[in-house]
Amino acid sequence: MEALASAWVKAVAGAGFPPGFDGTESPDAHHAIQIVEARIRDYIVSNNDRRLFSLLHLLGHASLRMEQVLWPEEYSRIEREVEEALADDSPSIPHEEVKAQWAIQRAELLKKHNAK
Numbered sequence: 001m002e003a004l005a006s007a008w009v010k011a012v013a014g015a016g017f018p019p020g021f022d023g024t025e026s027p028d029a030h031h032a033i034q035i036v037e038a039r040i041r042d043y044i045v046s047n048n049d050r051r052l053f054s055l056l057h058l059l060g061h062a063s064l065r066m067e068q069v070l071w072p073e074e075y076s077r078i079e080r081e082v083e084e085a086l087a088d089d090s091p092s093i094p095h096e097e098v099k100a101q102w103a104i105q106r107a108e109l110l111k112k113h114n115a116k
Helices: 002-012 027-047 050-070 072-086 095-114
Strands: none
Touching (some): 027 095, 050 072, 072 095
């Protein structure tokens, strides 16, 4: 466990975690988690090493939960849009287009909330 704790300190260095982070949701903590997620994704892809994939999965869930708590209206809107898109009578949209739209909306949301 000591090795894991030391590795975690190195992994989050410079990511901007609030001092004394205790798990409480905050825009700064959310942003820091996203930075660490990006680092892990880059490492997995660059090294073809999937050992950190489960950690990436857990951080993704933590990030999503923070979004639900910090920005419930935006999360509900996105959830509604997904449900509508999955309805039987919805038009078919290519996966790449959906990913691009989602990335743009998420970036706009984060920019708006990080500016506060």
